[in-house]
Amino acid sequence: MDWFWKFPAMNEDSFLLLKKTIDESFRGFTRGYGDAIESFFSPLQTFLIAVERLLIATPWPVIVLIVAALAWGASRSLKVVAGCAAALLFIGYFGMWEDTMKTISMIFVCTVLSIIIGLPTGILMSRSNGVRSVVNPLLDIMQTMPSFVYLIPVVMLLGIGRVPGVIAVVIYALPPMIRLTDLGIRMVDRDVLEAADAFGSSSWQKLKDVQLPLALPTIMAGINQTIMMALAMVVIASMIGVQGLGQPVLKAIANQYFTLGIFNGLAIVGIAIIFDRISQSFGLRLQKHREVAHG
């Protein structure tokens, strides 16, 4: 009855062997393909650095103006514009301008990447239940796996630096983009789709004239979620060498610098609010004519 009280676990030697074999083979893979993978990602590195340089090199008043213009374009509300500008000015006044620009450039690249990967994946998912049943569990894993765990293979493959940071962030921030694209397309009114069919739309015409435009508010909500999740990863990503607002926070944790931690934390909150308000109010404006009308 021994097995009843104590779980009959795998014998320790075989478990050790199993771990060793997997570790060894992954190391082998890293040695064999590490360079190839690194050079595969080198355009990403170039892009990242270019965006970062551009943001840092741009004079601060220009950045503030651009953000204000974006806020106005998206929301047509002076309150949102004033809020966004004020947040940036505070950040600059407390000496966190450069770190903030680094973080913004990183978030920008991660978001662009998530859209490039997420939009087509979401579209494919919405068209085929087969794809959906494969992608969905993958997304569940991506969302629930503690991020430190998948940092391990990423760092083993690519070392420490910006690119592994971006990859880690994208893995974490991608799922809502895919899920909401899929959802948005599936929610498109059947009557409108039938009309598109009746007038002889090809499936590409249906996608671009009907499905994507009608799903756009939901897709925008996905982009908004992706940005927020990417921001939440900034501190963790700084552990593997991503520069920006995460680094001082990390230093503050290690040395118990309360004020430094709070200030940088607030700066992250500040850009989160800026991104959120701009993308949400844009989504809302898209929604304007889309509610189904009365009969």
Place this chain on the structure above:
Amino acid sequence: MASSSIEIRNLYKIFGSRGKDYVKAVADGMSKTELNAEHGHVLGLKDINITIPGGQITVIMGLSGSGKSTLIRHINRLIDPTSGEIIYDGADICRMSEEELRQFRRKRTAMVFQKFGLLPHRNVLQNAAYGLEIQGVAKGEREERARRWINRVGLEGFDAKYPNQLSGGMQQRVGLARALANDAEILLMDEAYSALDPLIRVDMQTVLLELQKELKKTVVFITHDLDEALRLGDKIAILRDGEIVQQGRAEDIVMNPANDYIESFVKEVNRGRAIRVGAVAQPLTGGEAGPSIDADHSVEDALKVMLSASADRLTVMGPDARPVGTVTRDQLLHIIVM
């Protein structure tokens, strides 16, 4: 435009994964209820045979669930048949390839929907131009053509409005403009007016009848309202549980209902308005007698003319203004009260 007719032959539709297997059983008399209870399949249409004449309005009438939507969606094959054929202009629509079907839908059919099916993110003009855009007509031309039809259906000045800024009746005008802008021979209207309130509905019927006088399209119009059917239909087919129980002119249906089911509908109809004098005129015996009246006027109109002219006989004039027959007061009164 010499418009050809649509010939539907032995059309069956059985919903369910193995519909084909049950066609024979249904043909041999299995009922809709039996099919559903014993095999879990739904009988949509059973052995439909009908000629939809070119250039006329054919109304398909029936209660909810009788298969009207299923039938009309076979004509542009939004629904694939289980068996049977639909011949239009020498080709079987049921056998068209994807590409042929797409071209057929683009160029030769247009559809108006009960729930309008407008694109909510586009304004009236862009909606009306949608069919043309799908065909690849250049922007300038398609907007000009769309604008013409928007004006024709009485929406002048609403180009830039969005569907959710319009009332139901106006939205359906947009739906109609979108369909007409396509300039297709076949116009499919699935309960196009059922969502509208009664006054607007009569209004829209008038719009359709007036346009049809000039356009002479092959219109298939679905309704569950007999008055609407009688007002619009050059030909009427009545569906019940997926079968056509009677087809013919309005007068055939009103005066000779095929069974009790149809009779129970027809009882409530205002026969004086539903029946046109042309349909009941007796052959001319002698020369012309009394005042004249056009063949497409109703019996009621004819009686009014008789009253005001205190005549008891009228000469019925055909479309080319030649006398085609005659009606008497007794005969018309008989029709109304019988």
